[in-house]
Amino acid sequence: MPPAPPLLLRALSALSLLLAIVPAHAQTAEDGIMLSRQKFCTGVFFSYDTWDHYWEGTLNRVNGNIGTVTTRTLSWTGNYAVNDRLNLLVTTPYVYTNASQGVLHGQAGFQDVSLAAKFKTLSVPVRQFGALRLITVLYGALPMTNYTPDLQPLSLGTHSKRIGGRGTLNLLGKRGLYVNGTTAYTFRGNVTLDRSSYFTNDQLYLSNQVAMPNLFEFGASAGYRHNDLTLIGNFTQQQTRGGGDIRRQDMPFVSNRVNFSKAGVTLTYPLPHIHDLQYWFIYSNTFDGRNVGQSNTYTTGLLYTFNFEKRARP
């Protein structure tokens, strides 16, 4: 066998260094981090989302009939690494909604189970610096219960089946630089209402079926990530590819054109003395939007990783 060219050697050594810093934990379908094989990472998140201002179409306002709308979400989540290239993720949220003013009844119940398959499609070493990876994700969501989508903004969700694809480009440096860019497109199935007609987008529809516009999303993150300690800043924008605006003083409707821009931070921290347990904190603020609450969202959670691999990695 001829000697390996020096370039390939360098690449392989970079790759082995990279493998050494692949984190034990990864969670979301949006990030560029893969869980390594035969591991199962699971945990519980609690999210507290609150807004009193919202965009009625493009008009930012408050509403004395709802006051502050609070959505609390308790989620179980799991991520199983079939191998180093494929992770399967599942999340089941239980949602509570509440309005601080007015007489509308808050809602509570299981919302939509989401499933995702996350593939490490490409991984390229960047000299001695780190690695650039392309992650692709196929995901879908199904309503878990027969909750109503017709009491926006207090409904648990939109009750729409969804399927979509995501591409994420991630640069992870050996010294902890983390840069992530992601984009996604979600197809949404028709929603069935309990009523036989509805008015939206300046038209009366004589049907109980509501066509749901699709969603386009992109985001960018940057920060520090090393040895399971993460501190990154995030930006996300969602654009709904159709749908009507909330009219003046109208209730929101399930197929409204919901657009938003959010910014925030993510912190993950490996708890001292407890091996494989990781604490998460996420904050995000909706600073611009359309037909959506100007919300602050605080998420906190704990994730534990089980390692099923019997033998040591080569």
Added chain:
Amino acid sequence: MTPVQFFRTTALFLLAVFITNCGKDISPTEQLAPLTPAVADANAGTWKMIVLSGPTQIPVPTPAAVTDPTYVAELTSIHSAQATLTDDQKANITYWSAGGVLRWNEILRELVARADLPPAPNDDGTYPVPSAANPFAYPTYPFSNPPYAARAYSYVSVAQYDALKAAWYYKFLYNRASPSKVSSSIQSLMPTTGIPSYPSEDAVEAGVNLALLKLLFPTNADEITQHANDQQQAALLSGRAAPSEIAAGIALGQAVAAIFTTRAGSDGMKNAIGTPAIWQSLADTATARGEIAWKSQDGPPRPPMLPVFGQVKAWMLTPANIIAERPAPPPSTGSSQMQTEVTEVRDTVNNLTRDQLATVYKWADGVSTVTPPGHWNAIAVPYIEAASFSEVRAARAFALLNMAMHDAAIGCWDAKYFYFNPRPSQMSPDIKVMTGLPNFPAYVSGHSDFSAAGADVLSYLFPSQAAYFSSQMQEAAMSRLYAGIHYRSDIMAGLSQGKRIGDYTVRFAASDGAN
């Protein structure tokens, strides 16, 4: 197959299934078959009028003879227009061939839903009022709330019905056959009806609806005009009516609409909103009786919805009849029965089944909807369509239905403001509701009143379906208890009042000459 390959294949399959299933077109309009009337109703010119003094109150001149050169030229123009029909024109003919009465009812429901939004509050916590004199300024005119809508549905339906009876009188007086029958060179692109075509019933409908819809929903004038033009064009291009038959129909329709416009200007609607002094006196009167007075729970508190609507002119009831049909008082707000009813509301709304919640949303009919009267119009549509009623008989069905519901609205609003009874969520602030809380007193339930009146008339018109209409009425009424916005006694008294008021219209129908 590796797990990855398996997963990719499955995912692609799911994606393909999903894409083929989603993006299904949702047709905004009703899918209605072309109308071939089962009966021509040749005697409809003798049926009892409601507002007109008789079928000849508006004169319709004798048409020219079929040999007259101007009429012959009209036939030639139809023939040549039919030779170059565009796809849009063909689609327009198909749309209107379902019958203009059904189509205009569909259009009216859309206008109601579009205008069914309360004004947003001013910064100082007061509310602006829509102005008929300046309809395009915010808040646009009108706010088509349930009483406004009940009245609108009734005006359009009754005017159209009286105008079509007059049209039928002249049709069978002059017996002018349709262009497609007079001239073999003209195709009949709508079902032939055997009904004489002078004056054109399509044009009569277009004339009535053009004038009254513009009066009631002035900001939609362009769209309304377009529909009226489309209907006339469909009648012409389908070979059903010649230009002179359409012109006579438009003139008749507009003249009848003018009579109803005058009535609408003096029926009391202008004063229905009341004044701050009236609003205060309603509360004071209830308090003086020792009752807890209704309070707005909107944020900020909003003046009550149309507190003087109970004095608007009814179709079948005199003001004395309205007072006679006023229900007995609700349970006193201090009574133990009231406490029992409040408890029932709380227990119900906090322990709803999914079926009950579905009933709440099926019947919510709140903002941006066709309102409860519109919902009952929608319920009537498939039965009117299936019966293949002539246009004049279809107009009768909608007129009877909407007169009864308008009158029920008046009786209901009279009771609401006479008693000024608080909602369950005012009596007990821990009661939260499942749909928008209407901004007017509780007793009696409007849904129950409208639905009992509507079901009463529809059961008279379609007796074999009475059980179905009754089940819908019960569902609509009980949906308000499930939603947490009405006590059981509101519902029971509303159902009873709606039936009694509906009976006035049913008694009229039994002797109107159409049976």
